[in-house]
Amino acid sequence: MEYSEAKERYIEAWGSLGSSWGVNRTMAQIHALLMIATEPLSTEEIMEDLKISRGNANMNIRALLDWGLAKKVLKPGERKEYFATDKDPMVLATQVAKERKKRELDPIIRLLDEVSAVQGEGKEMQEFKKVTTNLKGFAKQADSVINTFIQSNSNWFFKILGKITR
Amino acid sequence: MEYSEAKERYIEAWGSLGSSWGVNRTMAQIHALLMIATEPLSTEEIMEDLKISRGNANMNIRALLDWGLAKKVLKPGERKEYFATDKDPMVLATQVAKERKKRELDPIIRLLDEVSAVQGEGKEMQEFKKVTTNLKGFAKQADSVINTFIQSNSNWFFKILGKITR
DNA sequence: TTTTATTTTCAATAATATTTGAAAGTTATG
DNA sequence: CATAACTTTCAAATATTATTGAAAATAAAA
Known part of the structure; x- marks a missing residue:
């Protein structure tokens, strides 16, 4: 396989994987690009490589910074901003876990706490209480x-898991 | 809080949670409904409760069956189909893990296997190989x-994790 | 076989989400 | 301060995804 083809396929796959992980397609593609970059990239370089507009690039770079999946790199003497990502998959996983917990798990726990406290009689309500309480515990x-x-x-965490799953 | 309000909020929350878990909104809402139902529900009942069309209900019930998140229940002497879900959150989690692994993890591993095998010299390609190989290992x-x-x-698995995370 | 109950399909429509690009905003530098 | 380099914003355009509903398909019952 040609390098250019491999690169394209990798970026495309990362993009669609992203969409099923709560990260939008372009955002994931920019991340994919940063992962394989040999040095920090500017907005221009990202625009050019992925063939996307300036606005789109800017928005999604901001989102990556917001998720803690990219960081700004300033080159001395240069005014332009460059961007880079941590290349360790474990750091990526940790960061995604952290953000998704904040955005999804925490709110649902709060909600289950509230709704499982609903008062009253009736078979339906009893069942509702039981199910939502179970979900909350889980x-x-x-x-x-x-x-x-x-x-x-x-x-460290993964190593222990590794021993269990060996 | 009123039961009806609690129910609505729970269903709505489950729906939006679903969308960030690779499951579409309505599909997750139907699942939420089945979770708290005291007995299997028919397509009609689902349509009415969620105020959705027959086509929509049918499609998403099929998808739930496909994901293994609901099962068909036939009532003796009745022609109509009823649907139910397993109420144990652990069963739900296992099933979602299984399906998502099949749909997402397996394909990305196959892709990383292919693209990390790319041949050639050059700094960029070396980096590409290195990163994709790392990702594959992870x-x-x-x-x-x-x-x-x-x-x-x-x-059992969770209990062990529980001990670690205590 | 014909009727009737039920489920499935799918083209049209509606709702959401993403992308563009040009204008406005910001900030370093002369 | 004025200019130039760069970044951000956002309304409009596009693209994507979900939903409707009526017609077609299926299959049990008469």
Whole structure:
């Protein structure tokens, strides 16, 4: 396979993977590009490589910064901003876990807390209470697992998992 | 909080959670409804409760069956089909893990296998090879963890995690 | 076989999400 | 301060995805 083809396929795949991970397509593609870049990239370079507009590039770079998946790099004597990402997959995983927990798990736990406290009689309501309480318990278990994963050195965490799953 | 309000909020939240988990909104809402139902529901009941069209209901019920998140229940002497879901959150998690692995992780591992095999010299290509190879290794680790989770009794798996994260 | 209940399909429509590009905003430099 | 380099914003245009509803398909019952 040609390098150019491999690169294209990799970027495209990363993009569609992103969409099923709560990250928009272009955002994931920019991330993919930063992963394989040998040095920090400017907005221009990203625009050119992915053939996207300036506005689009800017928006999605901001989103990556916001997710903690890219960082600004200033080259001495240059005014332009450059961007880079951490290349360690474990750092990526930790960061995504952290953000998604904040955006998804935390809110759903809060909601389940509220709705499972609903008062009243009736078969339907009893069932509702039971199910939402179960879900809440499960969500909290997941939360504590994720917290450990985020806080601790994730490699350590994975090593233990590795032993279990061997 | 009123039961009706709690129910609405729960269904709405489950729906938007679904969209960030690779499951479409309506599909997740139908699942939410089945979770709290005291007995299997018919297409009509689902349509009415969620105020959606027959076509929409049908399509998304099929998708739930396809994901293994709902099953058909036939009532003796009745022609109509009813649907139910497993109410154990752990079963839900296992099933989602299984399907998402199949739809996302497996394909990306195959792709990384291909593209990381690209041949040639040059700094850029070396970096590309290095990064994609790392990602592949990470993806395979994740794969084996998920496999254990799917195959084993997930409660057992979670209990061990619980001990680690205590 | 014909009727009737039920499910499925799918083209048209509606709703959402993304992208563009040019104008406005910002900030370093002479 | 004025200019130039660069970044951000956002309304309009496009693209993508979800939904409707009526017609077609299926299959049990008469």
